[in-house]
Amino acid sequence: MGLNSYLVVSALLFGIGTFAVLTRRNAIAVLMGVELMLNAANLNFLAFWRFLHPAAMEPQVFVLIGLTVAAADAAVGLAVVLNIYRDFGTIEVNRIDTLKG
């Protein structure tokens, strides 16, 4: 399939991930959305790599590092969620509004 197909798929996946980030109440669900977005980004990268510069290694390094970062992000994010759970007693995002005002 052509490059455009993969780009569309990655765009859709990104959009779905964004939707999750913006709408879900559970903080962990938000993080799941973030993972979806990161996946979409990686997909995008690899699609470009494959169709534009398949011989280059830079895109792959990029994706690898991106994947690494996503993993680290998930780990730390979930740790933070546990912390919030401990402090606020809830992990519903719309209850944690100390930034209000």
Add this chain to the structure above:
Amino acid sequence: MNAPGAQIAFYSLSALTLISALMVVRARSIVHAGFWLLPCFIGVAGLFAALEAHFFFVVQLLIYAGAILVLILFAVMLTRDAAHPRHPQSNRMGWTAGLICSALIIVSAGLLTRQEWSVTAARPADVAGQTRALGEALIGRYVVPFEVASLLLLAALVGAIVLAKAERGPEPAPPPLADLGGEAREPAGAE
């Protein structure tokens, strides 16, 4: 690349990915949502394979489906008490967010597809070749990013431990939410 087999593979993998992703978003129960992530990641891995990025096919399965998914499920388990399935799982911004996301999708897909990419007919190297090249790149030219990434992982590791560690004795029971109006808390179960 346009062989019918490839097309079928692409469409089914995309369908798998996208439908799973949608289910992740729409699932009522957080546990279900977590589990829907699995086919999603697998679908993405499949797409990587379709893109002949074989190394990443494996890595995706290992890291995402293997590690990150498990991590997420752990976190879900640890915070299950706070997830009440009775409450709507999305906040009040459903329509707005939907609109914005649709716009986002349309704009970005539109922008991307309208470009005249100079697609090359070259094929990537085979797995061994790719992996070797990647390895050489990581240790050769891109050793610094590689090392930095390791440092990042170390920091994340330490940070996660510090953050998740119990600070004061045994964990107190989470206080009941005030606006439930006397509703009994649902034990276990989904969000």
Add this chain to the structure above:
Amino acid sequence: MNSLPLWLIPFAPLLAALIAGVLVLTRRGERAAPALTIAATVLSGMVALTAMPDRAHPPAGNIEATWLSLPGGFQLPLGVHIDPLGWTMLAVICTVSLLVQVYSIGYMRGENGYARYFAYLGLFTASMLGLVVASNLFQLYVCWELVGICSYLLIGFWWSKPSAAKAAKKAFVVTRFGDVGFLLGVLLLVSAAGSFRFDAVTQTVQRIARGELTSVPLVSAQVFLTLAPLLLFCGAIGKSAQFPLHVWLPDAMEGPTPVSSLIHAATMVAAGVYMVARLLPIFAASPVAMETVLIIGSVTALIAATIALTQNDIKKVMAYSTVSQLGYMMLGLGAGSQSAGIFHLVTHAMFKALLFLTAGSVIHALHAAADPNDLRAMGGLFRRMRGTAITGGIGVLALAGFPGLSGFWSKDAILGAALANGSPVALAALTVAIVVAALTAFYATRMWMLAFAGEPRSETAAHAHESPPVMTLPLWILAVLSLALGGWLHAGGRFTAFLLGSAPAESVPFWLTGLASAAALGGMALGWALYRAPQMADDPVMRLPGYALFANLWYVEAFWNAVGARGTLAVGRVVAWFDRHVVDGVVDRVGRACKTSGQELRHETNGQVQSYATTLMAAVVVVALVFTVYDRGSTPVAHAGLKPRAEIRSPQKRAKAHLTFIAAHGNGERGDR
């Protein structure tokens, strides 16, 4: 003859006024104030004396300077320029101002604000002098307004008296009303002439009249010729108290009597006459304007004379008399004779100042009475205040036009000018003038008889005594001038020759002189007869037909109250409504909008991370859209010798070109467009 620096003429009294103003703040220094201003006035007079011009030789010391150069080529000039007309005015102003200041030393003795009074007088003298030596419309206008301010300050000298404060405001506002037209006229003239200077302006008007210049700003040339002098005349109507803006002058009698004498008889009110005389060539270019001047002058003279008949306040009689005589001067100017108008200005200054000062002397003597000005409470003062009575009598004779005295000659000149003009309007004005002459003689005599003749009608009158010499000396000096100056100036056409450079062509026909004299003598005789033994309960004047109209001031006051005062208030109410509801409304709405929008926007910072994220994503979408819309056809990346992709047909070559491109430029480039 070498003259002293001419700028001293206006500046010496100004400096004296400023120092006297400072002296107001001290206690002991007050005595020095009159000495300063008198010395300054004397100095100005002497400088003027040394600068006496004749037609052929303007004084060497004429000054022209530019105060300000405006972009667009306009210059605001200042200058001292003395020609015969200006010099005549200088002589009058310095003389009368000096005499009044000396008189005031006695009149204002013991008053609060002694130094302030002299400071104001000095300021006024300086402004008036500046006005008459001005070489350009700008300076004239500035000094015009300055004398207006001084008049306001001096009328309201006793500002704690409500009637005085009101009178001061009235004077200022009414004259300001006329000044609007004046300013418009000045601006119109200046925009046509490109300069403020008198010579430039009159030359421009004459060129327009001759047809050499046909394009004028804003209006057609024909309209301009009539409009400009009429607008200028508005200022004169205000300042010289012509009908219908004469209403401020009688009220101005609230000020101290020497002030009335100097400002409201001799000098300031004459400024309008001076202005018309100075700019007479502009008026002469338009027959309509000249006729207007004639008509207004004669109407004013008549109306004021009839009102003066009915007045019982000695100063008010004189005030209306001044208005009437100013009308006379305008009549002379409107008939076309600058010399007749100015001649009467000079003689009138002398005898009217004299009459006011005698009135002041009487008032001063009767200061203990409830209303010292009231003629009905006077009487029999001839025996008690002989000097005042005699000088007052001379003034009355001069005012009435008794043959041989100065008033006689100047009125004669005016009548002659009207006759020489010959137009129907002028002849009608002539008739009116003769009637007015009779009325003038009558009311002047009435006034003198009521004040000085017969028996005292009140206690204070019975105990009156003569004023101190510092007050009577100026009276005598002015009396001499009222006796002799007119005849001296008239003899051999001396005055006309001085003013215009040549003697008048023909003298006034004898029958006219005789007629005028008969009118005057008749009026005087009637006045003497009726008021020999006055019984105030039955004032003969009251039996006159039309008395009610005259006594009610021809209802001009009532008219201005209704239109001017109430009309302005009504406009003010409309404007106030607009201000309160529209302007304030807008401001209030803006304020409320800010408050409301703040309250609404407050909901945005709700602490919900997801709502922040939503806004962020929305912004991203918008920015992406903007870039899409505005970034079409962005410049292609330079290819450094490579052909554009579309031209490379073969896929292999395309791939090769692409790889070469990457090799040359590094990775990460997106495809070329």
